[in-house]
Amino acid sequence: MAEPGRPLRSIAAPFVVVHPQGVSIRTRLKGLTPRDEEVLCRVGAHLGSLAGRDLADRCADGLQHTAQRWAERKRNLTGQSSSRWAGAITKATHDQWALSRRSQAAHLNTLDAAIGTIEHRLALPLGEKGSKRAPGGYRSRSEWFAKSRRLALLKERRTKVAADRAAGRVRVARGGRRLANTRHHLKEADLTREQWRARWEAARWFLSADGESGKRYGNETIRITPGGQISLKLPAPLTGLANAPHGRYVLAARVSFAHRGQEWADRVAADRATAYRLHLDAERGRWYVDAAWQRPPVRVLSLEAARAAGMVGVDTNADHLAAWRLDVHGNPVGRPVRFDYDLSGTAEHRDAQLRHALIRLLHWARRIEAKAIAVEDLDFADSRTRERHGRNRRFRQLISGIPTSRLKARLVSMAAECGIAVVAVDPAYTSVWGARYWQKPTSTTERKTTRHEAASLVIGRRALGHGARRRTAPPPHHRSDGAGHRTVQAERRDLGREEPRHPVTERVHDARSPAEGKRTRGTSASNTVRDARSTRAWVQNPFLDTVEER
Known part of the structure; x- marks a missing residue:
């Protein structure tokens, strides 16, 4: 609950998440000859150098960039590659610059949150306790002094970042800033200089091309036939390496997409736009190809339709997902289910x-014939800063370990393929x-309900439009339903759940068991019928608010 004297914040209405519009699949290039790998490396290195120079020009233009400047950059690249390669490079440059601008804005928001938290804590007396909404003062004078110095450092950093944003300057490292910093920590990364150099060069290559509808197989630059044959248009300085007409090079490898292979083949056969990207995994020495395309927008399922068959509430945690099925009235059905995962190790292991x-x-949701899954619309942007929770490093690590963004993205895309709606x-x-x-009400003697499983119930009920409480307060002026329906569990017409209890007669309590002896007095037909009717008792289930006949 909220703190005493502090009002509850307003709760946003649930909504159905829009399905993703893009599709991306990947497969490995097997059977490449040494000649094929040499051509791919030379083409990737040449186009990568052009992309690097184009990115430097775009960053130098800053906010003064115009459409005329874009056309000029594309003309300069066309003579050293081709018109389509130049278009792919300039588009990738603009996407990278825009991503850097968004990251810059997010960095400013993080700095503002940290500065505001430190200023608030510095203004409080030493040792003052905090609350759930705001942290308290620092514990000691030395900690107060250290945080005051950190505040000055953060303000100076924010001034520089704000100046860069106002001037339109972004700082981009093609190949990745993390890999660039690894160059100074080769021993810790267990890499030699030659191994790092191979990864760095492979990360800076450029072998990507957007598709174009109406062209042969949906892409003129990197073309893959329905049979799996790959050919690419060579840049102008490398046309001497061509082994096919019109300055093209055909690879000896054949590819086949196992995932969504039929959907990809239908698009290629219909000459619909399909983008491709060739890249080398320098650590494993393997080449891969990615195929991506856009889907036409589909109509999103309405919230009322998603609620029609109940809901599955899912609570996201750092090491597991807690799920519980609910009916349309918000009652839990069955027992909760837990899906564990381990987010330690490499990024590939965490993603898997x-x-x-x-x-x-x-798969469990489809087995129980669920049509919608309810999840929390988590962000944690403010809670991830280390100034938010002071010395509680374990709690900060716990919040940072919850994969909110990646989980939402993957859940929405995977649920769309299963025909299941996602309600946030x-x-x-x-x-x-x-x-x-x-x-407590859902716990049994054999199994105790965890806090996360109970939270999944509230999540599901909120998605269904119900409150968190099991029952509402009694009517204010009398004990009937004059002031409205007494429960939020069921509708008014569901008499099986809300009808009054049937009376239990005295004859039921006074009835003797057959072991106590046989009846000596004959029973008339009317008494027999009344006895049979009176031996039925109606018992109300206190948890589900249902009435059962026994």
């Missing part, structure tokens, strides 16, 4: 663990109210 957990979740709800008070209203 997350995909595996989501696959199990979606406000995450406010889900864990607190779940523990207060649902954790």
Whole structure:
């Protein structure tokens, strides 16, 4: 609950998440000859150098960039490559510059949050306790002094970043800033200088081309036939390496896409736009090809339709997903299900663990014939700063370990393929109210409901439009339903859940068991009928608010 005297914040309405419009698949290039690898390396290095120079020109233009300047840059690149390669390079440059601008804005927001938190804590007396909404003062004078110095450092850093943003300056490292910094820590990364150089050069190559509808097989620059044959248009200085007409080079390798292969083949056969990217994994020495395309926009399922068959509430945590099925009235059905994952290790291992957990979740949802999944619309942008929770490093690591962005992106795309809608709800008070209203009532002697499982109930109920509480307060002026329906669990017409209890007669309590002896007095037909009717008792389930006949 909220703190005493502090009002609850407003809770946003749930909404159905829009399905992704893009598709990307990947497969490995097998059977490349040494000649093929040499050609790919030379083409990638040449186009990579052009992309680097074009990015430098775009960053130098800053906010003064115009459409005429874009056309001029493309003309300069066309003579050293081709018109299509020049278009692909300039488009990739603009996308990279725009991404850097968005990252710059996010960095400013992070600095503002950290500066505001430190200023708030410095203004408080030493040792003053904080609350759930705001941290307290620092514990000691030395910590106060250290944070005051950090505040000056953050303000200076923010001044520089704000000046760069106002001037339109971005700082981009083609190949990745992390890999660039690894050059100074080769021993810690267990790499030699030659190994690092191979990864760095491969990361800076450029072998990407956007598709074009109406052209042969949907792409004139990098072309893949339905049979899997790959050919690419060579840049002007490298046309001497061509082994096919019109300055093209055909690779000896054949590719086939296992995932969405039929969908890709249909697009290629219809000459619909398909983008391709060739890249080398220098660590493994393997070449891969990515195919990507856009889907036509589809109509999003309405919220009322998503609620028609109940909901599956899912609570996201640092090491597992807690899911619970609910009916249309917000009642839990069955027991909760837990889907574990391990986010330690490499990025590939973490991504595989997350995909595996989501696959199990979606398969379970399809088995129980669920049509929608409710998740929290988490952000944690303010909570990830280290100034937010002071010395509570473990809690900061816990919040940072929850894969909110990647989980949402993968869940939406994977659920769209399974025909399951995703409903996003406000995450406010889900864990607190779940523990207060649902954790104890849903626990049994064999299994205790966890706080996360109880939170999944609140998430599902919020997506269905119900409140977090199991029952509303009694009517204010009398004990009937004069002031409105007494429960939020069911509708008014569901008499099976809300009808009054049938009376239990005295004869039921006084009836003797057959072991106590046989009846000595004959029973008339009318008494027999009344006895049979009176031996039925109606018992109300206190948890589901249902009435059962026994």
